[in-house]
Structures are given as C-alpha cells and as structure tokens.
Amino acid sequence: MKRKMYITGGVGSTVSGEAFTGDYDLPNDTMYCETCAAVGMVNFAASMYRNDPDVKYTDVLERALYNGVLAGMALDGKHFFYVNPLEVEPDSCHHNPGKGHVKTVRPEWLGCACCPPNFTRTISALGRYIYTKNIQTKTLAVHLFAASTVNVDFDHEFFQIEQKSHFPFSKKVSLTYRSQKKNSFNLSIRSPNWSQRFVVKLNGELADAEFAKGYFNIQREWKDEDEVTFELDPAILTITSHPKVQADAGKMALQYGPFVYCAESIDNGSNLSQYSVSPYASKKMVVKKSDLGELNLIQIEASKRKESEAWQDKLYRFDHLEEEIKETLTLIPYFAWGNRGENEMTVWLKKK
Numbered sequence: 461m462k463r464k465m466y467i468t469g470g471v472g473s474t475v476s477g478e479a480f481t482g483d484y485d486l487p488n489d490t491m492y493c494e495t496c497a498a499v500g501m502v503n504f505a506a507s508m509y510r511n512d513p514d515v516k517y518t519d520v521l522e523r524a525l526y527n528g529v530l531a532g533m534a535l536d537g538k539h540f541f542y543v544n545p546l547e548v549e550p551d552s553c554h555h556n557p558g559k560g561h562v563k564t565v566r567p568e569w570l571g572c573a574c575c576p577p578n579f580t581r582t583i584s585a586l587g588r589y590i591y592t593k594n595i596q597t598k599t600l601a602v603h604l605f606a607a608s609t610v611n612v613d614f615d616h617e618f619f620q621i622e623q624k625s626h627f628p629f630s631k632k633v634s635l636t637y638r639s640q641k642k643n644s645f646n647l648s649i650r651s652p653n654w655s656q657r658f659v660v661k662l663n664g665e666l667a668d669a670e671f672a673k674g675y676f677n678i679q680r681e682w683k684d685e686d687e688v689t690f691e692l693d694p695a696i697l698t699i700t701s702h703p704k705v706q707a708d709a710g711k712m713a714l715q716y717g718p719f720v721y722c723a724e725s726i727d728n729g730s731n732l733s734q735y736s737v738s739p740y741a742s743k744k745m746v747v748k749k750s751d752l753g754e755l756n757l758i759q760i761e762a763s764k765r766k767e768s769e770a771w772q773d774k775l776y777r778f779d780h781l782e783e784e785i786k787e788t789l790t791l792i793p794y795f796a797w798g799n800r801g802e803n804e805m806t807v808w809l810k811k812k
C-alpha cells in the first residue's frame with residue numbers, strides 16, 4: 461500500500477507470475493492488476509480493519525472496490541477484464557508481445573474463469589464492506605456511503621439502521637435508528653480522506669462525537685427515529701505519485717470522491733500522450749447521461765501538441781519548436797472505461 465499499490469487499488473506489477481516487483485516499480489501499461497487481486501486487496505483491508513479499526517485500511521478498501529474491482533466488469537454485466545491497465549494504446553497491445561496480456565476490450569470469458577465469479581460474489585456481499593459490527597465493544601461501524609439497511613443483533617438486542625444516500629450525485633447522507641427498544645451502543649462513522657469537511661449532526665444538532673483513527677464515534681442510548689446526518693464534501697483532487705515512481709514522473713491524475721478518473725480517446729481524439737495539463741487548470745464537474753449511464757464527468761483545460769505536416773515521414777527532427785493547441789479534456793470514472801469499443805485510455809496525464 462505504501463510502495464506497490466496502484467492508485468486504482470490494483471496490485472501485481474508484472475504479468476510474470478502476476479506478481480509484485482520491486483518497490484515503486486509501477487508500470488501503467490504492462491502491469492497485471494488482476495480483478496481478483498483487487499478483490500483480495502478489499503478483503504485484506506477489511507481484515508486489517510477488524511484487527512485495528514483505522515481509516516487507513518478502509519480508505520484502501522474503498523479505493524480498490526470503486527476502481528480496481530468495479531473496472532473488472534463491463535456496464536452490460538456480461539464482459540470482464542482480468543488485467544486492469546492504467547494506460548492503453550491498442551496498436552501497441554496488438555503488436556508488442558510484452559503487452560499481449562493486456563486486453564483492449566473486456567472479453568466474455570477466459571479459460572481461467574476466476575475473475576467473473578469473484579467479482580459477482582464481492583458485489584453480492586457488499587453489506588459486509590459497508591458495515592461491520594464488534595460485539596465486544598458494541599460498535600456498529602459505517603464504512604461506505606450507499607443506500608442500504610442493516611439489521612443488527614448485539615447479543616439479542618435487535619435494531620435496524622437505515623442509510624439514505626445518493627452519493628456521488630448528492631452529498632447528503634443520513635443514518636436512522638429504528639427499534640421499539642432503546643439500545644446503548646457506539647455508532648462509528650468513517651470520515652473518508654477525500655472529503656474536505658465532515659460535520660456530523662444528531663437530530664439536527666452538532667453531535668457529541670469522539671474522533672479516533674478517522675472515525676466519528678457517537679456513544680449513547682439510541683431511541684426510535686434518532687437520525688444522524690452529514691454531508692460528504694468531495695472536490696476534484698489532483699494526485700501525484702512518490703518521486704521514485706518512474707512511470708508517473710512529471711504526471712498527475714484526478715480523483716473525485718473515491719473515484720479515480722481517466723481519459724479515453726473516444727472523447728478526446730487519438731494520441732492522449734500528447735496532452736498536458738496544469739494542476740491549477742480550470743476544471744469542472746459535469747453530470748451527464750449518455751450511453752455510459754448517468755456519470756459525473758470532469759472537464760479540464762489542457763494543451764495538446766500539434767502534429768504538424770512538417771513531420772511527414774520523419775521520426776526525429778533537430779531543434780523543433782513544439783506547437784500546442786488549447787483543448788478541453790474530458791475524463792470519466794476509471795470503472796467505466798472500455799465500454800465504447802477499442803480506444804486509447806490513460807489515468808496519468810502529463811503535467812505542465
């Protein structure tokens with residue numbers, strides 16, 4: 461997580477053994493990052509949290525789930541990636557044997573059918589990642605923000621918590637306690653690392669909460685219809701990598717909430733590597749309904765190196781002054797890439 465994990469929560473830097481390699485060795489176009497490995501990362505992070513309740517584990521769980529795992533399945537629910545690259549140039553994948561394992565569109569099936577069932581069992585067990593309960597400390601922890609209901613049994617004390625959320629399209633989340641009986645327990649709510657502010661209210665008043673290891677803890681006697689509310693405050697965040705990650709040197713990526721973003725050539729034209737963006741460039745979020753469904757898109761002002769006629773059949777030139785044109789680059793959530801046919805994709809963008 462500190463030296464060998466991609467920003468998508470993916471792991472496995474090489475196809476050889478689908479294995480880890482050296483520290484900070486994170487190539488974006490030849491890695492493996494199997495969907496199963498991202499599922500493993502989710503389960504590993506969940507186990508670490510159970511041993512040591514700390515947001516540093518659940519931040520990783522969410523990153524892997526919403527990016528590395530979700531990208532494993534097409535939006536039609538019928539096609540699957542085993543390998544999850546952060547950069548794809550289809551022609552190079554077709555002709556370079558070192559990239560032969562990188563599929564440019566999701567196949568229906570592969571001989572080793574591990575990822576599709578691993579994906580489906582993970583999504584169908586989502587409840588265990590949204591909530592955990594600790595009977596010893598009488599704590600119900602809320603890790604993820606998704607509309608859901610959880611029935612809790614604390615040693616024959618039964619109650620229900622209903623979570624209302626339409627994140628990422630709405631920032632408001634509410635948790636309502638339902639039981640004819642009063643119950644004393646600790647409600648522990650994760651404050652994610654991507655939320656700029658996090659103010660928790662109980663029945664409309666500022667909650668008396670203790671903050672520990674990234675969680676707001678409200679210990680009290682709960683009665684029917686008690687309601688906890690908070691607003692998530694995501695921004696479009698710019699990510700840079702550790703200076704030792706050679707593959708990402710001079711590059712940046714964008715994230716909104718837990719979602720890592722990427723550019724595809726179907727939205728931006730070919731040769732994505734010729735785009736450059738400034739961390740300070742004007743950027744905005746646009747909600748759009750398209751053939752990808754309803755998605756938050758990021759639009760950022762960018763420059764693109766012009767491919768002038770002077771190049772013609774030349775591969776190299778002396779003393780060439782670059783000519784750039786202003787463009788608006790459109791980015792989509794990484795999980796939605798590769799759903800509109802074969803095209804280029806990149807998560808990391810050249811920084812100006």
Ligand SMILES: [Zn+2]
Nearest residue numbers: 494496574575
């Ligand atoms: Zn697999």
